[in-house]
Amino acid sequence: MENRPPRRAPSRHAGSKAPLGVRRVAELLLTAGLTAGAVFGAALALNDPRFKELLNVRIGPGNGQSAGQQDPGSAGEAGQVPQAEGRLGAPPPGLEESDAPLAAADPPPLGSDSYHFLAVNGDGSPVGYSPCRPLHYVINNELAPAGSQQLVTESIATISAATGIRFIYDGTTAEQPSPQRPPYQPGAYGERWAPLLIAWTTPEVAPQLKGKVIGTGGSTHFSYDDGPKAFVTGGLDLDAPQIADELLNPDGHLYARAVILHELSHVMGLDHVDDPTQLMYPEIGTPEGLSAGDLNGLYELSKAQCRKDL
Template sequence: MTESRPPRHAGDAPRTGLGYRSVLAGALLLAAVFGGALALDDPRVKHLLDVRIGPGNQQAKPREGGNPSGDAGAPQPAEARVGTPPPGHEEADSPLGTPVPPAVGSDSYRFLAVNGDGSPVGYSPCRPLHYVVNADLAPAGSEQLVPDAIATISAATGISFIYDGTTGEQPSPQRPPYQPDAYGERWAPLLIAWTTPEVAPQLAGKVIGTGGSTHFSYDGGPKTFVTGGLDLDAPQMANELLNPDGHLYATAVILHELSHVMGLDHVEDPRQLMYPEIGTPEGLSAGDLNGLYELGKAQCRKDL
């Protein structure tokens, strides 16, 4: 999520620390994360970029009445699942792309979610990540922002993105991760929506955008993101784009949110784009790039 924030004055504390962490931790146990803060610390741009993991901490459920085969905990046959596509759609035997190794080492990154073995939760690099854009309210001059940011994130992670075109789908915190009628028998594509606070209440007030992904696992097994959402407050972004360097800020917002979608959390290092407050939006820094590189090593998942 991205919020514009009230003007800072002396004594204002950055919106980081326990407040944010507790929101995130709590939300991971519930349905969705709406909280957090990343400020574009520019005297003109007062935005907070927040993170969302949603719509849920999805897990496969055993078939009603139990599993006749008795292998409780094992992945269910596709036909036994409710609300999940046939597994392995477009999943290759090896990663589709190769992430660009970061030029500079840095451990200044954090993951939104990790598995029991400490590995970060990311998307399978062995299948493309499809995305759709609800561009009904896309501001003039924004046409290249999303594709350019996608290309940057793809290079950093090695994840292959496929643009499936525009959609009329509206963002929703309860967005089903599987929508066969709309998108066929696969996980729903990442939804990038130019929208408004009226449609997306999490954009109310100073919020300018939200971003996050939904992870899926079988009964305590490793989690993998299967779909996500990135909502942009179109009126606020349009206003931003009126400025001569507005595209730089807009790009920073989208890159920050896409990094949340991929699995990065905020850091306390002000040199990183994932810092809760940034000065000039210089794009991804060494920590961000190293984190995204690690996310590109996520497990391949023919079982999802």
């Protein structure tokens, strides 16, 4: 599945003058290219049955509000395709979507253009979450270190203020992280986009956490044909043993929170920057949290469009 866009290798900063004990953070996990048109093209090239499922779901009755971009002649046939759990697909559009953003993002106190986006639309606008619906999240906390729930809650509040996105905690889950995570899992979560999955996990379960990598984060975007993209769900994987060790240090909770904030910023749509004064630098050298560039990038992401069509 073509869900791993080319990214810079984490090791490229190995030679930087990072202090000892620098915290490494990983590349994004889930910025899957679920743009339907592109996926359809991939299906033709790859002959992967999963992509055909996505196409069928896309033009099925569940997405009738985008009729202008669909092939009505195919709807009946598509509607007969069973939409089994675990296959790529999309829920009925517009769930919980309001006419306007649910909250305003806090304007950054300082200007800075030291930020990059993980994905942009054809008009150059960054791909983010619709600010007009809440972003639900669940936590697999089976391996969560003691005291970590507060760090997650604080980090969510910080990102919510910076983006205007309203987060809703839906409780714990037994779902394990996977780079192939379906964005729509009606059997597990109902007929809506799957919630953001925050998983306390291990390198054995999540191989991208092997070595010094302490966390990964990213989101899945969706669009119709060549229309604008929006993130619909995401994943944030935290190396539970490594962070538990970190929390033994006097300032460990600060570093752990910085890791969570960094990964949540990936989830919202920020990419790494080469500027070591920003939290989105690929290594966390200080635990000071979001800097001016990070905050300005998140503020730009708060301007994403409402998406009743998704």
